[in-house]
Amino acid sequence: MALIVHKYGGTSMGSTERIRNVAKRVAKWVRAGHQLVVVPSAMSGETNRLLGLAKELSPEVVTAPIQRELDAIAATGEQVSVGLLSIALQSEGMEAVSYSGWQVPIRTDSSFTKARIQSIDDARVRADLAAGRVVVITGFQGVDEEDNITTLGRGGSDTSAVAVAAAMKADECLIYTDVDGVYTTDPRIVPEARRLSTISFEEMLEMASLGSKVLQIRSVEFAGKYRVPLRVLSSFTPWDIDINEEAKSGTLITFEEDENMEQAVVSGIAFNRDEAKVTLLGVPDKPGVAFQILGPVADANIDIDVIIQNVSHDGRTDFSFTVHRNDYARALDLLKNKVAPATGASQVLGDAKICKVSIVGIGMRSHVGVAAKMFRCLSEEGINIQMISTSEIKTSVVIDEKYMELAVRALHKAFDLDQPAEN
Amino acid sequence: MALIVHKYGGTSMGSTERIRNVAKRVAKWVRAGHQLVVVPSAMSGETNRLLGLAKELSPEVVTAPIQRELDAIAATGEQVSVGLLSIALQSEGMEAVSYSGWQVPIRTDSSFTKARIQSIDDARVRADLAAGRVVVITGFQGVDEEDNITTLGRGGSDTSAVAVAAAMKADECLIYTDVDGVYTTDPRIVPEARRLSTISFEEMLEMASLGSKVLQIRSVEFAGKYRVPLRVLSSFTPWDIDINEEAKSGTLITFEEDENMEQAVVSGIAFNRDEAKVTLLGVPDKPGVAFQILGPVADANIDIDVIIQNVSHDGRTDFSFTVHRNDYARALDLLKNKVAPATGASQVLGDAKICKVSIVGIGMRSHVGVAAKMFRCLSEEGINIQMISTSEIKTSVVIDEKYMELAVRALHKAFDLDQPAEN
Structure with missing residues (x-):
């Protein structure tokens, strides 16, 4: 019973x-x-x-x-x-x-x-x-x-x-x-x-x-x-x-975590096109600038997903993040009228036509080269990667939304997800 | 306030x-x-x-x-x-x-x-x-x-x-x-x-x-x-x-109870045609017979309203009561098949085409002759009274349902209810 x-x-x-x-x-x-x-x-x-x-x-x-x-x-x-x-x-x-x-x-x-x-x-x-x-x-x-x-x-x-x-x-x-x-x-x-x-x-x-x-x-x-x-x-x-x-x-x-799970490096391909990307160009690269940017966004109750800040050139850097599409207009407005003037950023860009595609697998923990395999697969399909975000059991990329289906299909095949892996 | x-x-x-x-x-x-x-x-x-x-x-x-x-x-x-x-x-x-x-x-x-x-x-x-x-x-x-x-x-x-x-x-x-x-x-x-x-x-x-x-x-x-x-x-x-x-x-x-109320002997005429009448004829008039009749009815969850038992002749009496019309068939069946054989009643009668008309008034407590006036009024309209039931502030009669409107109108007029009584 x-x-x-x-x-x-x-x-x-x-x-x-x-x-x-x-x-x-x-x-x-x-x-x-x-x-x-x-x-x-x-x-x-x-x-x-x-x-x-x-x-x-x-x-x-x-x-x-x-x-x-x-x-x-x-x-x-x-x-x-x-x-x-x-x-x-x-x-x-x-x-x-x-x-x-x-x-x-x-x-x-x-x-x-x-x-x-x-x-x-x-x-x-x-x-x-x-x-x-x-x-x-x-x-x-x-x-x-x-x-x-x-x-x-x-x-x-x-x-x-x-x-x-x-x-x-x-x-x-x-x-x-x-x-x-x-x-x-x-x-x-x-x-x-x-x-x-x-x-x-x-x-x-x-x-x-x-x-x-x-x-x-x-x-x-x-x-x-x-x-x-x-x-x-x-x-x-x-x-x-x-x-x-x-x-x-x-x-x-x-x-x-049983043995079966160890076998499958990647368990699934997830995707979502609910997000939009905003970018601040030419932000002076000094301590506290990330908070200067994201603080007002958080105050406006806008959730942030992926965040990218690249290395700086000439003391300036570019700062990108994604928000839910419903918050896109509000976020863009906030960056243009409040954050950019306050931080001295040179320009604000936005793109709502993006999607996020992720490979998910607990096996990634103990396997190297999984992300590399993902990037090679997308490259072979001619898909440009705009942003990358990783966690222990997931690697996500932000790409142009028109490539979403293509990316998902290619990755599904590349990681042999169409083959019975379990027994 | x-x-x-x-x-x-x-x-x-x-x-x-x-x-x-x-x-x-x-x-x-x-x-x-x-x-x-x-x-x-x-x-x-x-x-x-x-x-x-x-x-x-x-x-x-x-x-x-x-x-x-x-x-x-x-x-x-x-x-x-x-x-x-x-x-x-x-x-x-x-x-x-x-x-x-x-x-x-x-x-x-x-x-x-x-x-x-x-x-x-x-x-x-x-x-x-x-x-x-x-x-x-x-x-x-x-x-x-x-x-x-x-x-x-x-x-x-x-x-x-x-x-x-x-x-x-x-x-x-x-x-x-x-x-x-x-x-x-x-x-x-x-x-x-x-x-x-x-x-x-x-x-x-x-x-x-x-x-x-x-x-x-x-x-x-x-x-x-x-x-x-x-x-x-x-x-x-x-x-x-x-x-x-x-x-x-x-x-x-x-x-x-203020003075105004004392003035109006009868406050209103109520009526209802949801009831039906059943009668046991020739019931041996001995102690416990009422319980012998009504006990099984109560056990069958049938609510009883007016009950009439008249004086007896030759050791036998007639016993009538009213029930809700929804319970009429069940009550009649119960009386015919269980109660009559058990009590020795000679016959069971039923009538679903009745109504009950009542005069209601707290002033009846201190005024005599109110019921008499009601009965005279109905008699003048040629309406036969089948059953009578009284309480301190109410007198009800059971009559043929075809006379209901006539009775209500006549009583309403007889007790001057169409005249402004209060002030």
């Missing part, structure tokens, strides 16, 4: 018919002898509907007291889901009980609309499991110290599921979603892309943060921190497929 | 546009110097939509664990309402905060779908009022000792509002609804019906229980028990009508 956490997304919960299928799948796991905690999202479209009503009443101003109300309103979507799923489970002959975040309780800080989980008291849930019940818990939400309802932000149900699994030391947390696992890269760009049967949580973290939108990144961080075995698998398989087959499907995100 | 509780029904909360109007009305009261607690219902149609989803998953079986889920699901309707109203109030420049029943907390027993309020802790609400905030509290719901969400049953928001007003010793509880007050009888039947500017809570109790669907009867009981001045008034007046005019509009339900 294992303790298993299932998480179902909004699409899986999209109608009473689908909720019934979720109940049948959960019942199958219970009948196989497992204890089940289920964390469903709101029915698809519901969160948007609710927040849309709120927006009609306060289209622009969003103060903290209004955010508090938005959380209380949005949280109802999951409250309805857990109630409906509990009823569906009872119709399947299971004993089941639902809890909202505050009933568990799942304690969070008071950052409305983007709260962080602080603690989970699992006593009540454990008692229900011991009594033979399936426990259905709302995702996406918790309660702060003053009993205000909080939400964790978009995609927060993944984090809720992992946090519950961590608090209860669950044997595995299964994230049922609309893809059947994590791939070496996006199959829409590289048809030869393969599903990975395992991936380390560090690689998953890089893949997730680079745009593989399989899992909310915070849930992966959580899984890594608390060593929760996490599996991403398809919610589109028939509910009555063999449970042993289902239990091995999808992609397992592990925190153990 | 007064402490005022406003209650708004689902129609008043039916769209964001209407919610904005509620906010403007509440803001007007705050600007006039009052402290406001507002109890809104769910947006119209929302409770039915939510329970409809649940019903798709469990069409027939409704066990206690399922009722627990139904309450958690249904309660979200009001949770959305209070959040939206709080946002609308903030958009009007008010400080406002919303609470669900469990956050106040409003403690109830654990009778899911028909819970009763046990206590209300007003500390948090009082602190908010003292800080200048409008407090918006969910109607219809509370939380039991084990932190399960409970609901009070249909129309429960009236009761919530009155209970909050009672707990906080509010100066007045204003129930905004789709009628502009309590009338001497239904104006659709008697166009001359007049709105009463005041009515005693005991009369209101009789009127409410007899089918004047202005207020949920439990809310009137609550108001009487805790002596909460309760006003029923229209939510269809423009939000910006003069506040002094608004404060005197509608019908005030009081617990004080």
